[in-house]
Amino acid sequence: MVEEYSDLFYIRAIDTPYHRSLVEESTSGWKLLRLRGSTGGMREVEARSVMADEFIRGRSYRVVLYRYNDGWSEGTMFSDDKEMKYRYFSIITNDWKSSEEEIIRYYNKRGSIERVFDQMNNDFNWAHLPSSDMNQNxxxxxxxxxxRNFYTKYVSEVSKRSGRLISSKARLKKFIHHFVTCPARWVKSRTGDVLQLFGATALQRWYVKQMYDW
Known part of the structure; x- marks a missing residue:
């Protein structure tokens, strides 16, 4: 049991027929919230809480339901169905004091740290550690x-100074493609050696210009 190891727990459930039935029990009580989405923009979300006692006999838990319209049903056979236009999510918790917004925001922090681990595993090789020795790893x-911290700061500064030629949240592979990888050669001229780039990206041309201006 999760409760044996923590005072409060927050578990997000997938969109199942059971959770759909919770939504259909009442169409009222939805609160309009504005939350930051995964892309950084603000998103309007509707949320409400219901009590559920079907999970463990003799115990009741709070289910925070929330939904948003992402436009997926437009132009389909479901476009006229008011309920089908929403994507539904639910968080099961024993926290009865926090508001729906606080619970959703708190749970979404989990997604943020998972993206960090995804970056570390794939961009910085945590998925393939170099040694069998734990101390070395x-x-x-x-x-x-x-x-990663230095890289994040550096990309953020490059993005800001270059006029957003690259996203401030660009992954390492994208940064290498836009900033590092470029065929080039030095060409001798009367005024000195000139770096000639072949197929340079806008970001690379901006950086070379900064070097010459400096």
């Missing part, structure tokens, strides 16, 4: 975590 993970 610990050093590797600490150093690459520091490198």
């Amino acid at each position: 610990t050093v590797f993970m600490l150093l690459t975590a520091l490198l």
Whole structure:
């Protein structure tokens, strides 16, 4: 049982017929919230709470239902169905004091840290540790975590100074493609050596211009 190891728990459930039935029990009581989406923009979300006692006999839990319209049904056979236009989510919890907005925001922090782990696993090679020795792997993970912090700051500064030629949240592979990888050669001229780029990206041309201006 989760409750044996924590005072409060928050578990998000998938969209199942059971949760649809909770939604259909009442069409009133939805509260309009404005929450930040995964892309960073603000999104309007409707939320409400219901009590459920079907999970464990003799115990009741709070189910925070929330939904938003992402336009998926437009132009389909479901476009006229008011309920089908929504995507539904639910969070099962034993927290009866926090508001729906606080619970949704708190749970969504989990998604943020999962994106960090995804970046570390794929961009900084945490998925393939270099050694069979735990101490050596610990050093590797600490150093690459520091490198990620430096990289995040660097990309953010490059994005801001270049006029958003690259996203401030660009992953390492995209940054290498737009900023690092470029065929080039030095060409001698009367005024000196000139770096000639072939197929340079807008970001690379901006950076070279900064070098010459400097």
